[in-house]
Amino acid sequence: MMKHGSLxxxxxxxxxxxxxxxxxxxxxxxxxWLKQVGDYVKAHESIVVVESDKSDMEAECFHDGYLAAILLxxxxxxPTGTPIALIADTIEEMQQVQQNPEQxxxxxxxxxxxxxxxxxxxxSAPAPVSTSRTNGxxxxxxxxxxxxxxxxxxxxxxxxxxxxxxxxxxDVLKVVSPKxxxxxxxxxxxxxxxVEVAKAPPQPVAGxxxxxxxxxxxxxxxxxxxxxxxxxxxxxxxxxxxALDALYRQIKSxxxxxxxxxxxxxxxxxxxxxxxxxxxxxxxxxxPEGIHVAVAVAMEDGGLITPVLxxxxxxxxxxxxxxxxxxxxxxxxxQLQPHEYNSGTFTLSNLGMFGVKQFxxxxxxxxxxxxxxxxxxxxxxxxxxxxxxVRRRMxxxxxxxxxxxxxxxxxxxxxxxxxxxETETQSLVL
Numbered sequence: 001m002m003k004h005g006s007l008x009x010x011x012x013x014x015x016x017x018x019x020x021x022x023x024x025x026x027x028x029x030x031x032x033w034l035k036q037v038g039d040y041v042k043a044h045e046s047i048v049v050v051e052s053d054k055s056d057m058e059a060e061c062f063h064d065g066y067l068a069a070i071l072l073x074x075x076x077x078x079p080t081g082t083p084i085a086l087i088a089d090t091i092e093e094m095q096q097v098q099q100n101p102e103q104x105x106x107x108x109x110x111x112x113x114x115x116x117x118x119x120x121x122x123x124s125a126p127a128p129v130s131t132s133r134t135n136g137x138x139x140x141x142x143x144x145x146x147x148x149x150x151x152x153x154x155x156x157x158x159x160x161x162x163x164x165x166x167x168x169x170x171d172v173l174k175v176v177s178p179k180x181x182x183x184x185x186x187x188x189x190x191x192x193x194x195v196e197v198a199k200a201p202p203q204p205v206a207g208x209x210x211x212x213x214x215x216x217x218x219x220x221x222x223x224x225x226x227x228x229x230x231x232x233x234x235x236x237x238x239x240x241x242x243a244l245d246a247l248y249r250q251i252k253s254x255x256x257x258x259x260x261x262x263x264x265x266x267x268x269x270x271x272x273x274x275x276x277x278x279x280x281x282x283x284x285x286x287x288p289e290g291i292h293v294a295v296a297v298a299m300e301d302g303g304l305i306t307p308v309l310x311x312x313x314x315x316x317x318x319x320x321x322x323x324x325x326x327x328x329x330x331x332x333x334x335q336l337q338p339h340e341y342n343s344g345t346f347t348l349s350n351l352g353m354f355g356v357k358q359f360x361x362x363x364x365x366x367x368x369x370x371x372x373x374x375x376x377x378x379x380x381x382x383x384x385x386x387x388x389x390v391r392r393r394m395x396x397x398x399x400x401x402x403x404x405x406x407x408x409x410x411x412x413x414x415x416x417x418x419x420x421x422e423t424e425t426q427s428l429v430l
Contacts, residue, residue: 043063077215147169295308347371357375
């Protein structure tokens with residue numbers, strides 16, 4: 001906070017920081033500014049569109065005032081918590097900032113750390129005080145204060161990691177992350193409009209070109225590299241799909257999708273095998289409250305995203321299919337909210353629609369298993385009575401975290417999944 005070129009408790013210049021749009025976001029990219037320098041903005045009014053790891057979202061301002069300076073133009077990237085704009089309370093303050101905005105930003109970074117008052121002996125033990133306090137006031141970013149209020153966290157108990165002990169939003173998230181809560185979202189607009197941004201052109205190099213990765217592709221890279229540290233194993237099973245195919249032909253005209261059928265079949269099977277729906281943590285095996293099936297969807301501009309069907313086993317197939325179609329449409333328009341793509345407890349990856357017979361899927365972070373589904377193809381099979389017949393069969397492969405799930409668990413899960421698809425398909429409609 002700054003006033004008249006210096007830091008003070010009564011400052012009238014507020015830094016607007018790169019917001020935290022999801023629990024996994026570490027940096028963001030400015031897609032477009034919704035306000036121009038000199039515009040008056042109100043608290044909780046959206047002023048910028050930010051691209052996080054997998055979506056574009058509008059971020060709101062937390063102060064009434066004038067947009068005095070934009071420190072990060074559209075297309076720029078910055079870590080979360082980094083000041084990207086300055087908000088002034090008055091026109092005079094705005095004009096002063098505009099004369100030299102770098103000076104205000106530099107003072108925010110280089111001001112001397114506050115000196116903690118000497119301890120005073122009292123009869124009762126005082127509450128712990130972090131180094132983020134000065135003159136009896138907790139030094140925290142506006143975003144950190146809002147997060148603390150949402151999660152009922154006492155800022156006095158948090159050690160700030162920002163400049164001069166200032167508490168950042170990430171400090172608060174580290175405290176609340178162990179709690180199973182919906183990821184924090186800064187936008188109040190449920191369906192923000194997509195904003196077109198020019199893609200980085202390929203850079204010519206010797207022997208070809210290099211095309212920079214977009215934010216979504218970078219997130220996929222980080223997740224896949226993290227998965228390499230997990231000990232996994234894979235089990236493949238062949239499932240006869242004649243009954244499933246017949247059901248699909250009957251209800252396809254009503255808007256039912258095969259993805260919804262498979263997701264519900266998986267969820268119903270996970271009810272019987274909750275261990276496949278759990279994940280490893282350093283404290284032990286975490287068993288979530290619900291069954292949320294994430295389904296991998298390829299994006300047109302590269303990378304993939306996993307929209308989540310929440311508790312599909314509790315929905316009829318028609319409602320579930322409508323939900324899935326809406327999720328896919330908004331995912332490809334980059335309009336999903338963070339909890340709609342990062343809350344999955346089990347992942348389904350279906351390449352069968354491309355004619356792929358069988359494949360292995362990489363285990364996503366913070367999940368215990370992922371199911372890879374191949375295409376259903378006619379095969380000659382020997383029946384139990386000794387006859388030979390042609391049946392449509394699809395091969396599914398489950399990849400499991402061996403720290404939580406063992407081979408017998410995976411085999412039993414696939415066995416029950418096959419039984420449901422082959423003989424109990426009517427349960428998928430209800």
